[in-house]
Amino acid sequence: MRPTMMLRLGYIQRGHIGTLTAVFSLQFLVLLPLLCYTMPFSFYFKLTTRRTDASKQAVLLNRERVKRARSYFENLSTDNSRHYTSLLEKGNQVFLAVAVLTVNRPRSGDGNRTMGYLVQSATALDKFAKSREFMGKTFVFICNVDVKPLSHKDAGDLKRYLPFTERYGSSDFHPGDFHVPNNKTVTYGQLFHEDVYEKETYDYMYCMRVAQSLRPRYILMVEDDAVAHPDLAPVLHYTLGNHFGSNTDMIQQNKSFAYLKLYYPQRWQGFAFEMIRLLELCSISCIGGGCFVFVMYVLTFVVKGRLMGNKLYGRYFLMGMLFLMLTAMAVGRQNVLELRRVSKYLYQFRPSPGCCTQAMLYPTHMVRPLVSHLAAAPPGTHTDLIIYNFTRTTGTPAFQLEPNLFYHVGMYTSLKIGNKRPDEFLFHL
Template structure:
C-alpha cells in the first residue's frame, strides 16, 4: 500500500515537472518575443529606455533637439502675436494691485552667454512665458495669478527676448527699470541693495539673482510664489495637478479643520536622468512591486490558460517567480522615467514625496519661507550652487520639502545660462507643444 502511494507521488511529480518544462518553454518564447522584438519596436523612440540607447546610433540628437526647439519657438511666437499686448498688461496689473493675490509667478531670465552671434536667440524665455501665461489664465488660477518677467541680466537692454515680452507681461530688471512699483530690495546685514552688490563669480550672482526675484514676488504678498527659470516650460497638467496638491497634499488632514502644512518648497521638476531605478530603498521597492504584479499575472494566466490540478499548486511559486523576473526586467529596460508617464492619466496618480536637493527650474514656495531663505542665501560665507544652498537651508531648518512625479515642467535649456556649454542633447528630444 505504501509503495503504491509512493509510486503515485513520483508519477505525479514527474508529470508536474514535464508540465512546468512545457510552460517554461512557452514563457521562454514569450520572453524572446517581448525583449527582442516587441520592446525594441515600442521603446526605440523613448528616451531613457535601454532600447533608445541601442537604436540611437544613427540619430543626430543635436540636430533633433534644435529642430524641436525651433518648432516650439514658432508656436510661442504665434501665441503672443495672437494676443493684445495692452489688454494683457492691464489684466496683470489689475491682479498686481489687488489685495487677495493667490500666486505670483517669477520668470527668471538672463541671456545665454557663449553663443555664436547668429544663434544668440534660442527662444527659451519666449516658450516659458507662453506656457506660463496660458497656465495663469487656466480656470483654476485665472484672476488670482500674477506673472512677471524678472530680467537679471547685467546688461538688460541687450536681452532682446525679454524686451519683446515686455509688451505682453509685467517686468522688472535687477539692473534697470520696472513696469510696476517696487521698493529697492535691501540686502540683509548692510546698506547695499541687490543692484549695488558686486559678485565674485557667476554662481554667486545666480544665487543673488534668484533671491532678488523671490523678494520681488514676495512684495506682492501672495499666498504662494512659483519660481520658474527661463528654460522650463509647463506641462499641460500643471494647473489641475498643482491645484489638487495644494488642496489635498499640502493640508494637515489630521486636524478637524483644514490647516496648511508647513513646508519649505514643492519641487515641480527634477532631472529625468536621475529619476530611473536606483540602488536606494524606495526605488528598489518600487521595482520589486512591479515584479509582484507580474508574478500575480503569471499565476492568474496559469489558472486561466491551463487545466489546474490542486496537486500541482506547489508549482505556483515557480510561475510567480517567472512572472516576477519578466516584469522586473521589462520595467528596468523600459525605464522608470517612461513608466512614470502613466501617472499622467489622472491628477490622483501623481506621486507626492520628499524632495531631493538638486535643481531649481520650477519650484513653489509658501510666502512665509521667502524672508528666511533669501537671508540665508545672501549671507553665505562662500559661493555655492543655488540648489544645494537651498537644500542646506531645508536641512538646517528641518522644514520638509516635497516633490511631484512625474515632472510638471519640461527642461529645454540644452545650453546653460552659466556658459558651461551644451548639455547632453539626447535629454532634450522630448516632443511636446506650447499650449
C-alpha cells in the same frame, strides 16, 4: 498515484518552458525594441541612438516649440498684461505669484539670435495662469536679471504682454533694499558680482523679493529654460489642497514646508540602489508575478481543467516578477513614471533631493528667512545647495512631485558653454 501526479505536473511545467521562452523572446527581442528605440532613457534608445543624432533632433524640436510659442503671443492682444495688473488694481489678493527668471542666452557664434527658451516658458505659464484652477488669482511676470537688460531681445519683446522687472534696468515694480543678518544693506541694482554663482544667488533673491512684494500666498520661481507641463494646473491645485491643506479659495495652510520641487533632472530619476526605488521596482515586479500566475491558472484549470501545485504557482510568480522587472528596467523608470500622468491622483509625493532650482514653489512666509540664509552664504556656492542647506539647518521639510511638472529645454546653460546630454530635451508639447 503520486508518481502519476508528479509526472503530470512535470509535463505541465515542461510544456510551458517553450511558451515562456517565446514570451520572453517576443517581449525583449521584438516588441520592446520596436516601441522603445525612440524613447529617451530606455535601454534600446541608448543602444541604437548616437548622441550627435539625438542632439540634432533636440535642436529641431526646440525650433518647433519656439515657432509655436512665438505664434501664440503674436495672436495674443497686447492688452494681455491687463489680465495680470487688474489683479492688483482691483485689490484682489494674489494667490500665486510666478517669477520667470531670465538672462540673455545668445546662440553659440551668433550674438543676435537666441535659443528661444524664455518665450516657451512664458507661453506655458500664461496658459497656466488662465487655467480654470488658477484664473484670476495668479500673477506671472518676467524677471530680467541680465546686466545689460536691453540686449535681452526675447525679454524686451514680452514686455507688451507680461508685467516685467529688470534688476539692472527699468521695472513695472521692484523691491526695496533690505537688511541681512550681517547688517549689510543689499541694493540689487547697484551690486555687481565677480563670481557667477554669487550673481545667480542674488538674482534669485531679487526675483523672489519682487514676488513677495505682491503679497501672494505662494511664490513659484521658474527659470527661463523650464516649460510647464499641461498637467501643472490640475495637479498643483490638487497637491496644495490635499497635501498642504490650502487651495485657491484661500483656506489657511496647516502644513509647514520649505518648498515643493516641480522639476528634477530626469537623468537622475532612473532605477538605482536606493531603498525607495528598490521597493518601487519590487512592487512593479509583484504585479508581473500576479499576472503570470493568473494567466497560468486560466490556461491550466479553466481551459484544460487541470490544477497546478503550489510550488508551480510560486515558480510562475517568480518568472512573472522577473519578466516585469526586466521590462521596467529596459523601458527606464523615467518612462514608467509617465504612466502616472493618467490621473492627478497618481503623482508621487516624496521628500525632496538637493538639486535643482528650475521650478520651485515656496510659501511666502519662507521668503524672508530663506533670502537671509542665501545672502549669508559664502561666495561660489551653488544656489540649490544653499537652499537645501536651509532646509537641513532649520529642519523644515521640503517635497518633490514625480513625474516632473516642468520640462527642461536649456541645452545651453547660462553659467557655462557647451551642450548637455540630449536625452531629456527630446519631448513634444
